Structure formats: C-alpha cells, structure tokens
Amino acid sequence: MSDLIPTREEQEGDGEVRYRMLYESEDKVYIRHIRGVFTRIRKYTGLPLLLAFFFLPWINIDGRPSVFFDLPTRQFHILWTTFGPQDGFLLAWLLIIAAFALFAITTWMGRVWCGFTCPQTVWTMMFIWGERICEGDRNKRMKLDKAPWNLEKVLRKGGTHTIWLLISLATALAFVGYFYGVRDLVVDLATFKANPQGVFWVAFFTFATYMNAGFLREQVCKYMCPYARFQSVMYDQDTLAVYYDAKRGETRGPRKKTVDYKAEGMGDCIDCYWCVQVCPVDIDIRDGMQYECINCGLCVDACNSVMDKMEYERGLIRFTSEDELQTGKTRFLRPRLFGYALILLTMTGLFAQQVVTRSPIEAEVSRDRGVRMFRELQGQVQNVYMIKITNMDQTPHEFSIKVQGKTGYDYSVRKPRKIYLVPGEIFSVPIRVSVPTAQLKEAKHDIEIIVEAVDNPELIVKRRAAFIGPQQ
Structure with a gap:
C-alpha cells in the first residue's frame, strides 16, 4: 500500500474512499462555466494586464517601441526613459519590492495573485474560453471526448486547437517583440527575412504557451510553482482565503427545495459538487485548506448561485479567515501586516526617488593602463585617464570635461575638441591632466573630473580620481 494514496471519487458522489497509484497520471479536468462576482473581478484585473502586454510593443515613442529591450546595444527603453547595464541595481530593487508586495498581499488576502492576475491563470482561462466556444460547456466536452471520432468531433477539436495556437502565436510575437521590435518582427516573418534566432524564439514560446496553458494547466500550480509550497509561511489566523463553513454546511446531502432539512439534521x-466542477486546480474545498488552492473564488460564485436557487443564505463558501470561522471575528489590522506595509512603502519611496533623480548621462573614470602612472614633461606632471561617457537621454548632447582639485594647483586638461554623443551612444575618450611640478607637495591627491552637457548644464556627472606624482 506504500504506492497508493486514498482519494474520494467526486464524480460519483458516494463519498467512498478508494485508492489510486501514487504516480498515476491525473484525469483531464473539465471546468464548468460559472458567472458571479469573482468571475467579473477577474476580467477587470486580467484585462488591463493583457492589453498592456499585447499592445505596448506596438506603441511608438520617439520613433521606437514604448517598451524595447535592445540587448545588442545594452539599452532598455521603457516609455520615455532609457536604462543601461549600470542601472541593473534598479531592476534588483524592483524585484525585491515586488517580492515584498507579494508577501504583504498574501498575508492579507492569501493567494489572490495566483487566482486573479498570475499569467498561468489568465492564459489558462483564455484557453478554457476557446475550448468552451468550440466544444461547449463541461458536460458537452465530456461527452465529446468519449464519443468516437467523426467529422463533428474533428471540426470542434480542430477549432479549439486553432484558437489555442492563435493565442499562443500572439503571445510569442508580443513577448519576442519586446526584444526584437514587434513591427519589424511581424514584417520580417511575413517576408521570410527574420533572423534564425527570432524565428526560433517565436516558435519556442508558441509551443511553450500552447503546452503550458493547453495541457499542463493545473499541474503547474500544483507541482511546478514554488509559491504554492512556501505560501503557508505567510499565512496566519487572520489571512483571508477561500473557506468552506463546515459548521453551517454539515451534514451535507441532496434534498428537495421544499424539505425542512434542518429538522432532519x-x-x-x-x-451538488459544483464547487469541485468549477475548480481550475481540481480540489474539493470542503476537505479544508489545501496548498493547491489559488483563491480564484470560482467555487464561491458556484456555491452562491446554488444557494440562491435553494433560497438559502449566501456565504457557505466564502473569503474569510480561520479566526472568523471559529470566533466570528477577524483582525484586519495587525502588526505583521503593518510591518510588511511599512517596509514596502519605504522601499517604494526610495526606489521612486532614485528613478526621478537618476541622471540620463553616465561617466566612468579609469586610469589608462597603456600609460605609466605619471609622466614628467617640460616642468609638468601628467596623468592619463580614460573616460567612458554614456548618453542615455533621448536627445543628442555635446559634452565638456573639466577638472577640479586642490586649491593652488593649476590643472590643465588636454582632450578632443568636441565630444558629441547621439542618444544611446557610448564613447570612451582619453584625457591628459597636468599640474606644474613645482606646485606638487605630495605624491598623491584626489581630483574631481566633471562631465557636463554643454546645452544643458543640469546634466552633470562628477567622478573622483587619484592624481599621482613623484615622491616629495
């Protein structure tokens, strides 16, 4: 019996415990279509994300896609701002903020991210919609799968997979378009001029989306997603999640609407098993909290619709907390949630301040390795530096280079007459900084190299460097 696990056969509804092989492949999940409050909420949360994902690459800003990750030039354009590799810390910062936001939301309302905005859930629901359009609702799909192959079945199944492939292809084009340029990508594919890498990634993501949302579905949430495994660490007694009110619901059983069921205990x-039939991860919420539950609320909508038909009070299955089920009260404001919120607000404020005050030009100063530490020439001590200037602004700029150091030292700088950089250009330029030997009173001191845009003095970067001379 070590390779067997107990399971309840929900479809037969007899409650009898049977056994199945531990590694037996699971049956296909047929989801019943349901309407309700949480189904509508999902449209309002998922639709904006879908519109942004599919249409942002098509919107041009300053002659380029509004969001474009140009890997060959190492430039990342997001709306009106261009980021470079040196801004990688901002990405790390953003990911940490997203993680803390996820922790805070989970502590407050459980896995609502998974149920309402996770791409796995959103794309799975789109695929189920295509399946329902071509094959009908749950019972019709079950009958169609059991029926022998004929022309009708071929047409219906073919229509389903055509919709799946179209959604998968649109997804792949949009995703690869963020790195390739979606307008160029579509034209190059249509004219067979796309480079092999672009064709490969479009084919790969089309296949991955088709398999993931079409066939894996709940397996991703149950077995592949790590979030499902550590979510319980963030739950507490007052975390809102989908619960079945066993005190009110038991003892369960079928009955007529006119029967005084309470008198019969x-x-x-x-x-009715509607809560099971609408569940996208194929669990029975009445068995208690389970890590597979994604808090999508479909079982709540299904149960409420049944309660309405039976003229019972809604809320047999509802978003509530463990404390509310036991004591009738829930603490919405608690120290743990306050801590997450405080950290999140602080980090978000600091991140916004960094982005707003970030300079669109960058300069890196290093000593020229091909030249000695210093040279003495005609009564002057000379140091050579390499300055790498990056123009991350959307307009071209001409740059000047100045040097400031100790009071009483006369610094002279030899550099190219004109340093002109177009948007996104990176340019390395050597400069020679000289000081009269007679003025030097120490072997090493700090100087400040200033890179400034000639047409906009507000664009300025200052970098410290060491000036080295002979021992005094």
Whole structure:
C-alpha cells in the first residue's frame, strides 16, 4: 500500500474512499462555466494586464517601441526613459519590492495573485474560453471526448486547437517583440527575412504557451510553482482565503427545495459538487485548506448561485479567515501586516526617488593602463585617464570635461575638441591632466573630473580620481 494514496471519487458522489497509484497520471479536468462576482473581478484585473502586454510593443515613442529591450546595444527603453547595464541595481530593487508586495498581499488576502492576475491563470482561462466556444460547456466536452471520432468531433477539436495556437502565436510575437521590435518582427516573418534566432524564439514560446496553458494547466500550480509550497509561511489566523463553513454546511446531502432539512439534521450543503466542477486546480474545498488552492473564488460564485436557487443564505463558501470561522471575528489590522506595509512603502519611496533623480548621462573614470602612472614633461606632471561617457537621454548632447582639485594647483586638461554623443551612444575618450611640478607637495591627491552637457548644464556627472606624482 506504500504506492497508493486514498482519494474520494467526486464524480460519483458516494463519498467512498478508494485508492489510486501514487504516480498515476491525473484525469483531464473539465471546468464548468460559472458567472458571479469573482468571475467579473477577474476580467477587470486580467484585462488591463493583457492589453498592456499585447499592445505596448506596438506603441511608438520617439520613433521606437514604448517598451524595447535592445540587448545588442545594452539599452532598455521603457516609455520615455532609457536604462543601461549600470542601472541593473534598479531592476534588483524592483524585484525585491515586488517580492515584498507579494508577501504583504498574501498575508492579507492569501493567494489572490495566483487566482486573479498570475499569467498561468489568465492564459489558462483564455484557453478554457476557446475550448468552451468550440466544444461547449463541461458536460458537452465530456461527452465529446468519449464519443468516437467523426467529422463533428474533428471540426470542434480542430477549432479549439486553432484558437489555442492563435493565442499562443500572439503571445510569442508580443513577448519576442519586446526584444526584437514587434513591427519589424511581424514584417520580417511575413517576408521570410527574420533572423534564425527570432524565428526560433517565436516558435519556442508558441509551443511553450500552447503546452503550458493547453495541457499542463493545473499541474503547474500544483507541482511546478514554488509559491504554492512556501505560501503557508505567510499565512496566519487572520489571512483571508477561500473557506468552506463546515459548521453551517454539515451534514451535507441532496434534498428537495421544499424539505425542512434542518429538522432532519442536515446542513446547507446539498452536495451538488459544483464547487469541485468549477475548480481550475481540481480540489474539493470542503476537505479544508489545501496548498493547491489559488483563491480564484470560482467555487464561491458556484456555491452562491446554488444557494440562491435553494433560497438559502449566501456565504457557505466564502473569503474569510480561520479566526472568523471559529470566533466570528477577524483582525484586519495587525502588526505583521503593518510591518510588511511599512517596509514596502519605504522601499517604494526610495526606489521612486532614485528613478526621478537618476541622471540620463553616465561617466566612468579609469586610469589608462597603456600609460605609466605619471609622466614628467617640460616642468609638468601628467596623468592619463580614460573616460567612458554614456548618453542615455533621448536627445543628442555635446559634452565638456573639466577638472577640479586642490586649491593652488593649476590643472590643465588636454582632450578632443568636441565630444558629441547621439542618444544611446557610448564613447570612451582619453584625457591628459597636468599640474606644474613645482606646485606638487605630495605624491598623491584626489581630483574631481566633471562631465557636463554643454546645452544643458543640469546634466552633470562628477567622478573622483587619484592624481599621482613623484615622491616629495
């Protein structure tokens, strides 16, 4: 019996415990279509994300896609701002903020990210919509799968997979378009001029989306997603999640609408299994909290619709907390949630301040390795530096280079007459900084190299460097 696990056969509804092989492949999940409050909320949360994902690459700003990750030039354009590799810390910062936001939301309302905005859930729901359009709702799909192959079945299944492939192809084009330029990508594919890498990645993401949302579905949430495994660490007694009110629902069982079920010792649950039939991860919420549950609320909508038909009070299955089920009260404001919120607000404020005050030009100063530490020439001590200037602004600029150091030292700088950089250009330029030998009173001191845009003095970068001379 070590390779067997107990399971309840929900479809038969007899409650009998049977056994199945531990590594037996699971049956296909047929999801019943349901309407309700949480189904509508999902449209309002998922639709903006879908519109942004699919249409942002098509919107041009300053002659380029509004979001474009140009890997060959190492430039990352997001709306009106261009980021470079030196801004990588901002990406790390943003990911940490997103993680803390996820922790805070999970502590407050459980896995609502998974149920309402996770791409796995959103794309799975789109694929289920395509399946329902071509094959009908749950019962019709089950009958169609059991029926022998004929022309109708071929057409319906073919229509389903055509919709799946179209959604997958649109997804791949949009995603690869963020790195290739979606307008160029579509034209190059249509004219067979796309480079092999672009064709490969479009094919790869089309196949990955098709398999992931079409066939894996709940397996990703149950077995592949790490979030499902460590979410319990963030839950507490007051975390809102989908619960079945066993005190009110038990003892469950079918009955007629006119029967005085309470007199017969029955609860509000009529054992209709709608909560199971609408569940995208194929669990029975009445068995208690389970790590597979993604808090999508579909079972809440299904149960409420049944309660309405039976003229019972809604909320047999609802978003609530463990404390509320036991004591009737929930603490919405608690120290743990305050801590997450405080950290999140602080980090978000600091991140915004860094982005707003970030300079669109960058300069790196290093000593020229091909030249000695210093040279003495005609009564002057000379140091050579390499300055790498990056223009991350959307307009070209001419740059000047100045040097400031100790009071009483006369610094002279030899550099190219004109340093002109177009948007996104990176240019390395050597400069020679000289000081009269007679003025030097120490072997090493600090200087400040200033790079400034001639047409906009507000664009200025200052970098410290060491000036080295002979021992005094």
